[in-house]
Every structure is written in structure tokens, then in C-alpha cells.
Amino acid sequence: MESIAHIRESDHKIQSVEQHLLDVKNLAEQYGEKIGIKHIAGLAGLLHDFGKFTLEFKAYIEQAVFHPENPPQKGSVDHSTAGGKFIYDLLHSPSSTPYERILAEVVGNAVISHHSYLRDFIGPSLNSAYLKRVTDSEGKLKEYHFSKECFYRYAMSEGEFAEYVNKALVELKSILNESPKQIFFLSKYIFSALIDADRTNTRQFEENTENVSSSYDRLFEDYYGKLNAHITTLRESDQADHPINVLRTKMSEQCEEYARKPSGIYKLSIPTGGGKTLASLRYGLKHALTHQKQRIIYIVPFTTIIEQNAGEVRRILKDDHNVLEHHSNVIEDINEDILEEQEEAEQNKRNKLKLARDNWDSPIIFTTMVQFLNVFYAKGNRNTKRLHNLSNAVLVFDEVQKVPVHCVSLFNEAVNFLKNDCKSSILLCTATQPSLQYVTRSLDVNAEGEIVQDLDIVEKAFRRVDMIDKTVDGTMDNEDLADWLQYQMDVTPNILVILNTKTVVRRLYEKLKERNVPVFHLSTSMCAAHRREQLEEIKTLLEKEAPFICISTQLIEAGVDVSFQCVVRSLAGLDSLAQAAGRCNRHGKFDKRPVYLIDHAEEKLDRLKEIEVGKRIVSKMLVDLQQKPLSHGGNLLSNQAMEFYFREFYAAFENDVNYYVRGLSQTMVTLLMSKKKNNPYVKEYLSKHQSHLPLMIGASYQTAAENFRVIDDITTAVIVPFEGGKEIIAEFNSGAWEKDTTSLFKRAQQFTINLYQHELKRLSNESGLEVFLDGQVFALREGFYSEEYGLDLEGAGGMGDLFL
Structure with missing residues (x-):
């Protein structure tokens, strides 16, 4: 035959x-x-x-x-x-x-x-x-x-x-x-x-190509040389002797030393503005060279900071080609199973679409926490096929405190597997380290795993703000806040206001605009390219110390290099407040500047449980500080305060960290990782059939995957008609996309927003969407995207689209 x-x-x-x-x-x-x-x-x-x-x-x-x-x-x-x-x-x-x-x-x-x-x-x-x-x-x-x-x-x-x-x-x-x-x-x-x-x-x-094995040893050696050249330039600069820069250099050197240690799970608790990207890259390259690791993978919480961090790494390494950015998927997993079953009889168009999907075979990769967790737990083979490339690698988790609380156990188990079985080394990077080792399914952090020495001294040296509790004056609505901000502008030229929902952000922006206050708006209703354009203008005004206010959701908190002279933050979790403080007097140019904490009366947090619980814990801590000024290390930004906060936070969510699936009345951990005898379905099988399940494994892989969502609200990526996005939509309309699918989908990532199902339905009813590739790709029609707000439908809050 x-x-x-x-x-x-x-x-x-x-x-x-x-x-x-x-x-x-x-x-x-x-x-x-x-x-x-x-x-x-x-x-x-x-x-x-x-x-x-x-x-x-x-x-x-x-x-x-x-x-x-x-x-x-x-x-x-x-x-x-x-x-x-x-x-x-x-x-x-x-x-x-x-x-x-x-x-x-x-x-x-x-x-x-x-x-x-x-x-x-x-x-x-x-x-x-x-x-x-x-x-x-x-x-x-x-x-x-x-x-x-x-x-x-x-x-x-x-x-x-x-x-x-x-x-x-x-x-x-x-x-x-x-x-x-x-x-x-x-x-x-x-x-x-x-x-x-x-x-x-x-x-x-x-x-008709041959298999080429991927080895990046020589490339890593080249990168390491370029990194050292960059470090030498920093040491020779006029600002090298500034106390902050001396501390940055010291922490960077500690990363170099730790890179020689065996692979494990280590903490890099560099304060905001401490040179985290450079220090972690130094660890990653040195460790990869010392222990023959195959790639370095950065996992960040938000899509908004991938491009910035990847851009910084490209600039240091002088390589625009080999640093892969993997954002949200422009093409959804819709009909993935059918697509794969049809592979022998696929049309050319479908084949090209499949071949455009990557498997993370690159030397340096930037991706999101959502994509990382999807590799282990979500359905869809294009998620799964990337898993083996997480082995024998260096994984840098940036802002690791942003692991969604219901995924904490799943995250810990996956990372422990990568350390213990896959020979990977893990770096937990953040100024606000979560207490992941204190939950039931704990993270196996190495003993003496903190890279930064004398952490309390370092934290105090980088403290550039005063946290001022305005909640003692009662709650504020947008009218009160607008009045107070106008008064505050007489004292401070530029102010950053961070609120918890897109609704109140937009309404405050409109209120200040009506009063002829110079104001900017930032939210995830705007595509990455749009936000980047706004941020460039904001940075220019900050350099000139021009008077203006920026109103933003929490997207600006993590990894966005801006420095305002005053920050106003609506109460939320302590990690968010600390990140907000990192956008104030970021480079220590001034004496300590104010970060005001307010209690916003109009925010609806009933669907934002983690923010709501975090706010409640911080409110209690503020009362403690009022009554006993030396409690929690005497400051909300102290390491003692952060440890107390996360212990309280995870205790509040004790029943949720194993990912409870309400529709099944089971946890994801039970369905996937419990012993066979502990799976309730196995027990029910015995009761029903009066015989044992004739298998060694009693797990429910498909059921778990079908119920897994990192973000509770399902979102869909939609290309928007903002600048270059218009050209991409035109290419889909003309069929020109077939010539270079990989390049097109990569470009499209910067011109997408993620929409909730009710937003998609409303746009569809109002003929606001274009659909391509049999429902695989969506685009927003002209007239439904604003140069001011992005998506021209008022958002109701939530940050799910930010994480993808």
C-alpha cells in the first residue's frame, strides 16, 4: 500500500x-x-x-x-x-x-x-x-x-x-x-x-523546508556583550554617582551574582523606578549563558506594557528581529477544533492562517499572564503547543502581584512544575511582592530567594512621595473631585488621577473639559497605538512642566514611564496604590510629592470583587495608621504593610484561590490535580455502577478547559479604524492580507481593543462591525471610534480587556 x-x-x-x-x-x-x-x-x-x-x-x-x-x-x-x-x-x-x-x-x-x-x-x-x-x-x-x-x-x-x-x-x-x-x-x-x-x-x-534546531547560545553571548556595553555607558554618565543610580547599579550587580545560582524561583523586589527591566535582563542573559537555557520569556500582567518593555530590551540589545511580542489574539479560538480536523482538505486561505500562529520558538518573548495561564489550562491547541517551550527557560514575571486571585493555586502549581520538572528558572519581579508562599497550594520559592539585599533600606531610599489620606474628609463624587482638582492646579502644575472604572474616568474627563481645564483621557477603550500617541504628548508636557490633568484607569500604573508632580488615587488594593505612587516624582527630581487617596462615591465595584476587597483592607490599614502611626511599618509603602496586606487579601479569598467553577460546584484544582479517589465524579461513578472506574487517571481535562477563563468576562479582539488600523482593515477588505499573514496580524495587535459580549452585540445591532475570514476577525466601522475616547460606547468598568 x-x-x-x-x-x-x-x-x-x-x-x-x-x-x-x-x-x-x-x-x-x-x-x-x-x-x-x-x-x-x-x-x-x-x-x-x-x-x-x-x-x-x-x-x-x-x-x-x-x-x-x-x-x-x-x-x-x-x-x-x-x-x-x-x-x-x-x-x-x-x-x-x-x-x-x-x-x-x-x-x-x-x-x-x-x-x-x-x-x-x-x-x-x-x-x-x-x-x-x-x-x-x-x-x-x-x-x-x-x-x-x-x-x-x-x-x-x-x-x-x-x-x-x-x-x-x-x-x-x-x-x-x-x-x-x-x-x-x-x-x-x-x-x-x-x-x-x-x-x-x-x-x-x-x-518544502528542512527542520532547523533552535539554539540561541551565540545570540545570547552577543546580547550579553551589548548589555555590558550599555551598563558601561550608564556607569560613565554624569548622573552615575547620584545615590539612586548607585543603588540601581548595586541591585543590578546582585542580579548578576544570583544568575550563577542553580535554577529556582527567586524574588526581585526592586522598588518602582529601580531599573527592574535592566536588572532582570541582566539576570536572564547571565543565567541563560551559565546554565544553557533556551530562551527568556517575560510575562507581564497587561497588554499595555508589552510594547514599552520589549522596546527597551530591543534598544539595549540592538535587535528588532528576535524579540517576539505576543499580545491578545487577533484571531480568536473560534472553530479551532473544526479547523484542525479539516487540515487535509483545507483551502489555501485557511492553511495560511494556521501557519501564521506562533509556538513561542524565539530567544526572547514578551507575553501576558493571560496567555501564560492559557497555555496550561485553556482549551485550544494553539495555546497548548507553546507549553514545551517554557521548559529549560528563564521566565521573568513582571508585576507578579497581578495574578488574578482565582488563579493563584493554578499559577503556583504551573510555576512549581516549571521549576521542579522542566529545569526552568523563575524571577518574580515587583515592588509589591505578593505572599504566594502562604496559600494552601504554595509557591516553592527558594530559601534565601530574595535577590535585593537590605530591602527595607532600599525601599526607604526610593521613597519619593507622601501618601496623604483624604478619605478622612469623607467620600467625593465627580463634582467634588473636579472642584478640588481645579483648586489643586493652583498648587501643582500637573496631576494624574487614577480611578477604578472607565465610566467615572470618562465622566470626570467630560466635566473638566466643560470647565476648560486642560485634560487628557486614557482607558482600555483606546487601542495601544492610540494610548501610545496620547502618552507621548503627555510626556512632552511633563518635561515642559505645563499645567494639565490626566484622568486614567489603572492601565497607567504598571510599567508606564511617566512622572507627575501629584497623583490622586481612588482607593483600591495596596499594590495598586503603590504602583500609582510610582507614577509620582518617579525619578526623584523633587522633594517628596503628594499622593492623595480618595474614596470615590460614584464607582460601582460590585463586579470588581478584587478591587472591592482590596479597598476594604486598605481602609482598615488607614484607620490603624491614624490610631497607631507606627503600625504597618509606619507607612503604607513599607514592606511590612505589603506583607500584611497580601496575607489579609488571600485570607479573604481563601475559598476562591483554587478556581471554583460555580456551574459544576467543583474547583479547577480538584478536576485536574486531585488524586483519582478525591475526584467527586469518580466517587459518583462507583456509586452508580457499583464498580470502580477502570482507569488509573480520574481527571476531567476537557471539562476543566471548557470552564477556564483567566478573566471572567469573555472579550473579543476587534481591529479599530485608528491611523494604521484603517490600512489593516482595508487589506482585509481587499484580500491583500494573504500575502504576509504573520506580519499583518502582528501589526494589527497595536490597533485592537477587546470588547465584552454586550458591546459586541450592541455594535452588531447598530451595524458597527465588519467581519472577515468567516467570523475569525472583527473590525470596527468608521464612526464608532473616537479620537478622544476610543470606542464610542460608554464603558461600565472592569479591566478584563487590559489583561489579554
């Missing part, structure tokens, strides 16, 4: 099934070898398209390619079940060892799921989607034995395969003996290795 895995579009050359299986096996082995599971990952690669060894599939793909006028029903031939059934039949019998059964389940689930997502071993209906597929009780796989015969004849002999399975079993015993609770993460890693290997080999065959 001449088997067919793929037929190249350009010249109709055939890739045989055996060649594809062996090629994918080799790639998966490379990915798995990084964490000691070369043969487990390779086994998944070897079996994933086992079911293409059939006459039915051969006829299907020939009909699809050579007779497009009469194509077969797409996805009508099941080619992914057979490989999972094969390994199940081989290793999952009454006489099999527990390790053989686990291997069959882990590898088999990856194989049957490689065009969708990992199946439940047990689900809410008390059925096993995995077991139903691999037992093939209805005899749907008519050519199963023929596939088995072809596999042994063309791909790997029976004896060689048995030897290969034994090597995989040795690896499995080793990793489970060291980390017995890591079956979920092991399953996800193998799935990632398989997905990326399969897609990569398919792309290489289609493009």
Missing part, C-alpha cells in the same frame, strides 16, 4: 504516513528530551496518525485534493482514534502494571485528542470520553487490524516498538517517582510536544 499522510498543494507530492510518523516522532523526542521524557513524547508522535494507514483515508485525501469540485465531507474519516486504541490494547489489560496503564492513558489521550483537546477520563455525566474512544465498542474502526499490520511493516517492527515502549516506561517511572502528583502537567507537556511536532512537520512538508 502507498500510504498518504499529506499531499503538497504546490506540486502534489505525497508524504507517506510512515515518513510523517517518524518525522513527528523525532521532533517530539527533541521536545520531550528537555525534561527527560524523550520516548514518552516520541511514542505519542509515532502513534498520532496511526489511523491514516487505511484505504478509506487514502481515498478521502485523494478525493479532497484531486477532485475539489466534489469534495468528501470534511473530517468524515476518523484517523486519530486508532493510535490511542492500539496503545490501550497493548498496555491496558488486567495483567498490566500500573505504569503500563498510566502510559497507555497519558499517550493514548494525547493521540486521540490531537485535533481537539485532551478528553475527560471521567466527566460530569459520569462517562469517560477517553474510554469510549479507545475501547471502540461499536467497531467503528473497520480497518484497525490493517492499520496495525501496516504500522509494523512500514513504520516500526513489533520488536523495535516493544523496546521503544520499555524505554518510555523507564522514563515514566522516574518522573512519577520524583513528582507523583504531576500527571496532569506530564499529560499537558506530552500533548504540547505532539501538537507542535505534528504542526511543524506538516508545515515543513507543505513549505
Whole structure:
């Protein structure tokens, strides 16, 4: 039999099934070898398209390619079940060892799921989607034995395969003996290795290119030289002897020293304005060179600071090509499973769209916390395929205190896996370190893991503001606030006001504008390019010390390099207040400047629970300071105050940190990581069937993924007609986008906003949206985007769109 895995579009050359299986096996082995599971990952690669060894599939793909006028029903031939059934039949019998059964389940689930997502071993209906597929009780796989015969004849002999399975079993015993609770993460890693290997080999065959291994050692050496040259320039500057710069240099040097230590989880508690980006880059490059790490990945909380931080790194390293920015997805995960199932019969347009998606194979990557958590827990194979590239890497978490509270346990477990099993080193960067090691599923921070020495002394040296409690005067509405701000402008030339919701930000902006006060507006209703343009104008006015007010949501707090002479902050969590203080007198140009804390009467925080709880804790701390001035270190910005705040904060959310899924009355942690006997569905299965679930693993992978959202409110990326966004929308209209999809989608990221479902519905009803690529890409029509506000629909608050 001449088997067919793929037929190249350009010249109709055939890739045989055996060649594809062996090629994918080799790639998966490379990915798995990084964490000691070369043969487990390779086994998944070897079996994933086992079911293409059939006459039915051969006829299907020939009909699809050579007779497009009469194509077969797409996805009508099941080619992914057979490989999972094969390994199940081989290793999952009454006489099999527990390790053989686990291997069959882990590898088999990856194989049957490689065009969708990992199946439940047990689900809410008390059925096993995995077991139903691999037992093939209805005899749907008519050519199963023929596939088995072809596999042994063309791909790997029976004896060689048995030897290969034994090597995989040795690896499995080793990793489970060291980390017995890591079956979920092991399953996800193998799935990632398989997905990326399969897609990569398919792309290489289609493009007729060879596999090139990614090694960035020489590039990192070049980067390290450029970084040292930059550091030398700073040391030779006129301001090098300024006390603040001396401290910055000292902390940077401490990062260099710590980089020589073994991989682990370390804290970098550099105060705001302390040179965090430079110091963390110094650690990352030195550690990568010392311990042969493959890449450096920056994970930031907000999309708003990716470009700025990436730009700074590009400037230092003098490289515009190799620093990848991964923002929110311009193309949503809509119909991902269908898209993957159709790959053999895809239209050229769809293929180009798939090939444009990245797998994070770059030396330096900037991405968001949402994207990081999606890699481990969200559905969609393009999320999962990036996971293996998080291994043997340096991960820098910027503003780590912004981990959403319901994801704290999931975050801790994922990071612990990367440290303990994936040989990665993790740097927790923030001026406001959260107490992640004090929750039940704690973060495994290294002993003596704080890089910055004499932290209290450093914090006091960088203190450039006075926190002034105006809440003692009662609440303020926008009318009161506008009056007070006008008075304050006689004392201070420039003022930054940060409020908690987009609604009150816009209304205050309009009120001040009516009074002819020079005022700027910033919110996530504006695309990144629009905000950047506004910020450049703001920075110019700040340099001139011109009188104006900037009204913003919290997007301006993290990583935006602006320095106002006065900041007004509506009460929120202490970490937010500290970040707001970092936008005041940022470079110590003046004596201490005021940061006023106010209680805004018009903010509706009922849907912003974390802000509401944080506000309540800070209010209590302010009362403590009024009654006992030396409490909490005598200052809201002290390390003692921050530790107290986070302990109280996580205690308030004790029942939420494991990600409770209300619709299921279960936690995500239970569904994914609990022992089999602790999964309530397993207990209910026993009660219902009077027999035990005949599997070693009792987890609910698909159910968990379908219910996982980092941000509770689902948002959709929409391209807006602001400056270059108009050109991008025109390219989608003309079809010119097909020429260079990767470049176009990258450019589009700067001209997108993220809309909630009610906003999408309203825009759709008012004909405010254009839709491209069968609903995969959305764009805002002219007239629905304002040069002042961005989206011309009044927002009701929430920061979900900021994180994506």
C-alpha cells in the first residue's frame, strides 16, 4: 500500500504516513528530551496518525485534493482514534502494571485528542470520553487490524516498538517517582510536544523546508556583550554617582551574582523606578549563558506594557528581529477544533492562517499572564503547543502581584512544575511582592530567594512621595473631585488621577473639559497605538512642566514611564496604590510629592470583587495608621504593610484561590490535580455502577478547559479604524492580507481593543462591525471610534480587556 499522510498543494507530492510518523516522532523526542521524557513524547508522535494507514483515508485525501469540485465531507474519516486504541490494547489489560496503564492513558489521550483537546477520563455525566474512544465498542474502526499490520511493516517492527515502549516506561517511572502528583502537567507537556511536532512537520512538508534546531547560545553571548556595553555607558554618565543610580547599579550587580545560582524561583523586589527591566535582563542573559537555557520569556500582567518593555530590551540589545511580542489574539479560538480536523482538505486561505500562529520558538518573548495561564489550562491547541517551550527557560514575571486571585493555586502549581520538572528558572519581579508562599497550594520559592539585599533600606531610599489620606474628609463624587482638582492646579502644575472604572474616568474627563481645564483621557477603550500617541504628548508636557490633568484607569500604573508632580488615587488594593505612587516624582527630581487617596462615591465595584476587597483592607490599614502611626511599618509603602496586606487579601479569598467553577460546584484544582479517589465524579461513578472506574487517571481535562477563563468576562479582539488600523482593515477588505499573514496580524495587535459580549452585540445591532475570514476577525466601522475616547460606547468598568 502507498500510504498518504499529506499531499503538497504546490506540486502534489505525497508524504507517506510512515515518513510523517517518524518525522513527528523525532521532533517530539527533541521536545520531550528537555525534561527527560524523550520516548514518552516520541511514542505519542509515532502513534498520532496511526489511523491514516487505511484505504478509506487514502481515498478521502485523494478525493479532497484531486477532485475539489466534489469534495468528501470534511473530517468524515476518523484517523486519530486508532493510535490511542492500539496503545490501550497493548498496555491496558488486567495483567498490566500500573505504569503500563498510566502510559497507555497519558499517550493514548494525547493521540486521540490531537485535533481537539485532551478528553475527560471521567466527566460530569459520569462517562469517560477517553474510554469510549479507545475501547471502540461499536467497531467503528473497520480497518484497525490493517492499520496495525501496516504500522509494523512500514513504520516500526513489533520488536523495535516493544523496546521503544520499555524505554518510555523507564522514563515514566522516574518522573512519577520524583513528582507523583504531576500527571496532569506530564499529560499537558506530552500533548504540547505532539501538537507542535505534528504542526511543524506538516508545515515543513507543505513549505518544502528542512527542520532547523533552535539554539540561541551565540545570540545570547552577543546580547550579553551589548548589555555590558550599555551598563558601561550608564556607569560613565554624569548622573552615575547620584545615590539612586548607585543603588540601581548595586541591585543590578546582585542580579548578576544570583544568575550563577542553580535554577529556582527567586524574588526581585526592586522598588518602582529601580531599573527592574535592566536588572532582570541582566539576570536572564547571565543565567541563560551559565546554565544553557533556551530562551527568556517575560510575562507581564497587561497588554499595555508589552510594547514599552520589549522596546527597551530591543534598544539595549540592538535587535528588532528576535524579540517576539505576543499580545491578545487577533484571531480568536473560534472553530479551532473544526479547523484542525479539516487540515487535509483545507483551502489555501485557511492553511495560511494556521501557519501564521506562533509556538513561542524565539530567544526572547514578551507575553501576558493571560496567555501564560492559557497555555496550561485553556482549551485550544494553539495555546497548548507553546507549553514545551517554557521548559529549560528563564521566565521573568513582571508585576507578579497581578495574578488574578482565582488563579493563584493554578499559577503556583504551573510555576512549581516549571521549576521542579522542566529545569526552568523563575524571577518574580515587583515592588509589591505578593505572599504566594502562604496559600494552601504554595509557591516553592527558594530559601534565601530574595535577590535585593537590605530591602527595607532600599525601599526607604526610593521613597519619593507622601501618601496623604483624604478619605478622612469623607467620600467625593465627580463634582467634588473636579472642584478640588481645579483648586489643586493652583498648587501643582500637573496631576494624574487614577480611578477604578472607565465610566467615572470618562465622566470626570467630560466635566473638566466643560470647565476648560486642560485634560487628557486614557482607558482600555483606546487601542495601544492610540494610548501610545496620547502618552507621548503627555510626556512632552511633563518635561515642559505645563499645567494639565490626566484622568486614567489603572492601565497607567504598571510599567508606564511617566512622572507627575501629584497623583490622586481612588482607593483600591495596596499594590495598586503603590504602583500609582510610582507614577509620582518617579525619578526623584523633587522633594517628596503628594499622593492623595480618595474614596470615590460614584464607582460601582460590585463586579470588581478584587478591587472591592482590596479597598476594604486598605481602609482598615488607614484607620490603624491614624490610631497607631507606627503600625504597618509606619507607612503604607513599607514592606511590612505589603506583607500584611497580601496575607489579609488571600485570607479573604481563601475559598476562591483554587478556581471554583460555580456551574459544576467543583474547583479547577480538584478536576485536574486531585488524586483519582478525591475526584467527586469518580466517587459518583462507583456509586452508580457499583464498580470502580477502570482507569488509573480520574481527571476531567476537557471539562476543566471548557470552564477556564483567566478573566471572567469573555472579550473579543476587534481591529479599530485608528491611523494604521484603517490600512489593516482595508487589506482585509481587499484580500491583500494573504500575502504576509504573520506580519499583518502582528501589526494589527497595536490597533485592537477587546470588547465584552454586550458591546459586541450592541455594535452588531447598530451595524458597527465588519467581519472577515468567516467570523475569525472583527473590525470596527468608521464612526464608532473616537479620537478622544476610543470606542464610542460608554464603558461600565472592569479591566478584563487590559489583561489579554
